[in-house]
Amino acid sequence: MTALTNNIAAKLGSLTVALRDLADPADRESYAIDGFIPGAVARPSTTEEAAEIVRFAAKDKLAVVPVGACTKLSIGATPARYDIALDMSAISQISHYDPADLTVSVEGGMPLATLNATLREHNQFLPLLVPFYSQATVAGTIASGIDSPLRQAYGTARDFLLGAEFIDGTGALVKSGGRVVKNVTGYDLHKLLVGSLGTLGVITRLNFRTFPAPLTPRGFLASFPSQEAALNARRAVAGSPLSPLTLDVINPRAARIFSERTPCMAEVSVFAGESGQTGEGPLPLPGEWFHPRHWQLCAAFAGVPEVLDRYVRDLTRVAERYGATSITILDDATRPSIWGRLREALALFRESSPFAVVLKLSLLPSVHAQAITVLESVGNAAKLLPALIARASGTLYIALLPDTVEDFSIEGLALMTQEIISLSHRFDGRASLLFAPPTIKHLLESALNTHPHADLTLMQRVKSAFDPQNIFSPGRLFSNPPWG
Amino acid sequence: MTQVFIRELKKLLGPSEVLNLPEDVLLYEYDGSVEKGRSDIVAFPRSTDEVSCIVALAVQHQVPIVGRGAGTGLSGGALARRGGLIIAFTRMNRILDLDFENQRAVVQPGVVNLDLTRAVEHAGLYFAPDPSSQKSCTIGGNVAENAGGPHTLAYGVTTNHVTALELVLPDGQIVRIGNKQGDAFLYDLTGLLVGSEGTLALITEITVKLSRKQEAVRTLLAVFDAIDNASETVADITARGITPAACEMLDGWTLRVIEDYIHAGFPLDSAAVLLIEVEGITEAVIGQAATIDEICRIHHAREVRVARDDKERDLLWRGRKNAFGALGRVAAGIYVLDGVIPRSKLPQTLRRIKEIGDQFGFRIGNIFHAGDGNLHPIVLYDPRDTEQFERALKASAEIIRYCVEVGGSLSGEHGIGMEKSELMPLLFSDADFDLMRRVHDTMNPACSLNPGKVFPLNKGCGEIRIRPPVPEALAHR
Numbered sequence: 034m035t036a037l038t039n040n041i042a043a044k045l046g047s048l049t050v051a052l053r054d055l056a057d058p059a060d061r062e063s064y065a066i067d068g069f070i071p072g073a074v075a076r077p078s079t080t081e082e083a084a085e086i087v088r089f090a091a092k093d094k095l096a097v098v099p100v101g102a103c104t105k106l107s108i109g110a111t112p113a114r115y116d117i118a119l120d121m122s123a124i125s126q127i128s129h130y131d132p133a134d135l136t137v138s139v140e141g142g143m144p145l146a147t148l149n150a151t152l153r154e155h156n157q158f159l160p161l162l163v164p165f166y167s168q169a170t171v172a173g174t175i176a177s178g179i180d181s182p183l184r185q186a187y188g189t190a191r192d193f194l195l196g197a198e199f200i201d202g203t204g205a206l207v208k209s210g211g212r213v214v215k216n217v218t219g220y221d222l223h224k225l226l227v228g229s230l231g232t233l234g235v236i237t238r239l240n241f242r243t244f245p246a247p248l249t250p251r252g253f254l255a256s257f258p259s260q261e262a263a264l265n266a267r268r269a270v271a272g273s274p275l276s277p278l279t280l281d282v283i284n285p286r287a288a289r290i291f292s293e294r295t296p297c298m299a300e301v302s303v304f305a306g307e308s309g310q311t312g313e314g315p316l317p318l319p320g321e322w323f324h325p326r327h328w329q330l331c332a333a334f335a336g337v338p339e340v341l342d343r344y345v346r347d348l349t350r351v352a353e354r355y356g357a358t359s360i361t362i363l364d365d366a367t368r369p370s371i372w373g374r375l376r377e378a379l380a381l382f383r384e385s386s387p388f389a390v391v392l393k394l395s396l397l398p399s400v401h402a403q404a405i406t407v408l409e410s411v412g413n414a415a416k417l418l419p420a421l422i423a424r425a426s427g428t429l430y431i432a433l434l435p436d437t438v439e440d441f442s443i444e445g446l447a448l449m450t451q452e453i454i455s456l457s458h459r460f461d462g463r464a465s466l467l468f469a470p471p472t473i474k475h476l477l478e479s480a481l482n483t484h485p486h487a488d489l490t491l492m493q494r495v496k497s498a499f500d501p502q503n504i505f506s507p508g509r510l511f512s513n514p515p516w517g
Numbered sequence: 518m519t520q521v522f523i524r525e526l527k528k529l530l531g532p533s534e535v536l537n538l539p540e541d542v543l544l545y546e547y548d549g550s551v552e553k554g555r556s557d558i559v560a561f562p563r564s565t566d567e568v569s570c571i572v573a574l575a576v577q578h579q580v581p582i583v584g585r586g587a588g589t590g591l592s593g594g595a596l597a598r599r600g601g602l603i604i605a606f607t608r609m610n611r612i613l614d615l616d617f618e619n620q621r622a623v624v625q626p627g628v629v630n631l632d633l634t635r636a637v638e639h640a641g642l643y644f645a646p647d648p649s650s651q652k653s654c655t656i657g658g659n660v661a662e663n664a665g666g667p668h669t670l671a672y673g674v675t676t677n678h679v680t681a682l683e684l685v686l687p688d689g690q691i692v693r694i695g696n697k698q699g700d701a702f703l704y705d706l707t708g709l710l711v712g713s714e715g716t717l718a719l720i721t722e723i724t725v726k727l728s729r730k731q732e733a734v735r736t737l738l739a740v741f742d743a744i745d746n747a748s749e750t751v752a753d754i755t756a757r758g759i760t761p762a763a764c765e766m767l768d769g770w771t772l773r774v775i776e777d778y779i780h781a782g783f784p785l786d787s788a789a790v791l792l793i794e795v796e797g798i799t800e801a802v803i804g805q806a807a808t809i810d811e812i813c814r815i816h817h818a819r820e821v822r823v824a825r826d827d828k829e830r831d832l833l834w835r836g837r838k839n840a841f842g843a844l845g846r847v848a849a850g851i852y853v854l855d856g857v858i859p860r861s862k863l864p865q866t867l868r869r870i871k872e873i874g875d876q877f878g879f880r881i882g883n884i885f886h887a888g889d890g891n892l893h894p895i896v897l898y899d900p901r902d903t904e905q906f907e908r909a910l911k912a913s914a915e916i917i918r919y920c921v922e923v924g925g926s927l928s929g930e931h932g933i934g935m936e937k938s939e940l941m942p943l944l945f946s947d948a949d950f951d952l953m954r955r956v957h958d959t960m961n962p963a964c965s966l967n968p969g970k971v972f973p974l975n976k977g978c979g980e981i982r983i984r985p986p987v988p989e990a991l992a993h994r
Contacts (some may be wrong), residue, residue, distance in 0.1 A: 065649035133861035134862075199540070206948065208949055213858065213929070215890070217929065218928050222956065223705050224705045227701070336801055340800045395698045397619045415795070427700070491960070501955075
């Protein structure tokens with residue numbers, strides 16, 4: 034332990050806060066970000082304790098990274114400084130749940146799966162089925178800004194987050210929004226927390242609109258011999274009277290990973306009519322659904338029997354029109370294996386290569402076909418075909434998954450990543466790097482923090498308003514000066 | 518107001534684009550609320566560049582600036598509380614881009630809400646936020662106040678439909694935030710700007726999502742003999758997990774006034790009606806309409822009518838959307854309140870509103886978005902009678918206080934503006950205001966834009982004061 038960490042530990046020890054055993058390096062290691070181990074770990078049991086730690090850190094300008102279950106800490110840049118990991122997982126109660134109003138107020142450290150288990154008792158749910166689902170905390174999910182396949186029907190967190198309470202960079206406990214589904218009362222500061230990667234505040238409480246759990250959810254899977262056919266079918270469904278819950282196209286490389294890998298966590302059942310937790314074992318993928326050269330269209334829908342019939346009929350008609358070679362309707366028994374994989378896709382990608390680079394591109398759906406063609410030619414040239422998930426909402430997930438970097442240097446991988454980032458700009462989109470080896474993150478710092486059409490000055494001012502001393506997760510979101 | 522500023526402004530825009538005679542600017546003293554605030558000058562830019570130049574000029578001359586659309590707002594958001602310059606966006610009313618495949622439109626702020634829907638309906642699309650004033654209100658105003666409307670119950674309010682904005686900051690700088698697709702790059706500044714009531718920046722271009730028109734729609738009118746039965750029906754529909762596209766309530770007294778004017782076919786002897794609409798694919802709509810019918814009858818609906826065709830449906834909606842106009846026929850002044858409560862608290866809140874009305878000597882009508890707990894109690898008063906006006910404001914504050922007490926909020930869709938700035942401490946602490954202040958100052962540090970709004974006056978910034986503020990009744994209650 035360095036002198037600095039000893040010092041932090043001693044000072045933190047004088048606070049009234051319950052601390053992890055600071056002497057045990059293994060404990061601090063579990064909070065590492067890209068190999069960067071924090072000087073100390075604090076695990077407050079109340080919001081006031083957490084605020085006290087922030088005030089202490091603000092006084093000494095110590096860098097604080099708020100963490101939940103530590104499942105998505107590698108999203109974002111490597112922190113420039115990392116003095117204290119502020120583990121918020123012990124502050125995890127439901128503060129208020131009014132099932133009749135379909136609203137819930139929950140402390141940030143609560144695991145999503147636990148929250149959904151409570152909501153399920155009232156046939157409700159929160160449509161945030163995100164990677165690392167069974168461990169991820171509510172606040173961590175919001176701070177990571179990660180989306181869910183269900184955004185097709187329910188939007189992203191910003192659409193159903195009604196309000197928040199958080200600790201700002203001065204150590205003050207503040208709030209915005211409210212607990213009601215419609216509200217124009219002061220600035221919607223809570224929207225800024227979505228995707229902020231812990232750079233604006235320590236989230237202590239989140240208020241959500243909840244949703245009725247879909248009645249008898251079903252899945253639809255169609256295999257197409259080309260990306261063009263699959264994307265055309267996706268467009269036809271998106272422009273039809275149907276409102277599917279999810280609508281994604283996955284490429285052959287992603288399909289192969291789905292067929293080779295099983296989510297390590299079973300899907301925690303969140304919908305009506307399901308028997309509950311399906312166990313901790315892996316989810317087998319029955320049949321030969323994922324053809325190695327085929328593009329898959331995955332959709333989900335729900336409703337009364339007449340509605341289900343209509344979806345099956347219309348989806349089948351569209352799939353056949355675009356030359357689907359196989360069509361599968363997924364029921365309660367088979368659906369979780371696909372949904373589990375779609376939900377955990379980013380986790381599966383990351384674990385399938387020690388050098389995984391996973392990017393999120395935000396593009397208009399109409400340019401997907403063109404962008405994917407370019408991506409594939411870039412991949413062909415480099416002999417590294419990317420795994421792709423193309424949501425109808427426009428989000429395009431791209432994973433570069435080399436088996437080794439022996440014949441594929443880190444520099445080569447960085448170059449390819451860089452090329453993808455410029456590609457997103459060419460299509461008037463935005464790119465964010467979700468997972469990458471730390472060396473690649475460092476090589477790409479400047480590329481990630483610039484955008485031909487984005488002005489970072491305002492962002493920087495907002496960051497300073499929330500966190501005047503720059504103590505929260507410095508360097509995680511912006512690595513350029515003055516953020517270091 | 519310095520003559521130099523006016524001269525330079527006229528030179529910049531042309532004399533016909535600037536109003537500064539007292540009789541001309543008088544028209545901009547009002548909006549749809551009970552507030553007043555007189556500007557000294559009104560300018561009508563036609564482009565973002567012009568807005569930028571005007572802003573730079575005004576800031577140089579220390580003239581406060583207020584952005585304004587059609588002036589239909591209901592919280593005084595577009596009034597010049599501190600005098601100065603109103604930038605009226607009514608001539609920036611072009612639709613710049615329509616993208617049917619991606620369901621996006623790029624518009625200037627002065628485009629009228631319903632005009633956008635009219636421009637895209639041939640492609641089966643529409644713009645979802647539908648405030649009652651949609652025939653005249655502008656999308657810029659909708660963005661500033663995060664406007665709602667009956668159908669936001671299922672489809673969300675304005676903020677859920679805006680993906681990118683072009684801003685002019687007080688230093689004249691033009692900045693673009695968000696993107697057409699909608700996923701935020703780093704911080705979701707678009708989410709911050711929508712509903713910021715013109716206090717952060719002037720909005721000069723808006724990218725919105727267009728929604729696809731549903732295949733089938735059923736409109737039901739449920740008639741009740743007791744208002745409690747109607748509100749319990751709403752609570753039950755919500756609790757059972759049915760999300761209608763719209764769920765509106767009109768109490769008996771209000772609907773009689775409307776019926777007299779619109780002849781929508783509302784039953785004259787009822788205590789309340791619910792106007793409920795379900796949308797979706799045909800198969801889904803049939804089932805939902807049947808379930809809603811059943812729930813209404815469980816709660817003793819006397820009658821549940823289903824609109825037989827578009828004509829009947831339009832008539833029912835005409836009754837709802839023209840309600841405020843109808844009420845204007847029976848009183849010199851109508852004060853439309855805007856409060857929001859958890860939907861489970863609807864029955865008790867309606868009873869409390871009745872009590873407050875009795876206590877302050879007003880007949881308070883109710884016509885509102887019951888499905889999302891957004892109340893619009895209506896107080897009829899005589900604006901010439903100062904005592905009565907003061908009493909109306911007191912009754913209003915009492916109702917809003919009760920909304921907060923049961924877990925609700927100050928405004929569901931009208932905004933804080935100058936109407937409710939002094940009620941903000943009911944919800945927010947000094948620490949909350951401090952952070953809001955700091956965020957405000959990131960864009961509008963000298964309070965050049967819309968001074969005296971949203972924040973309580975004693976927590977306002979070092980505002981530019983070109984003359985003492987006019988007395989405002991709400992500021993002193």
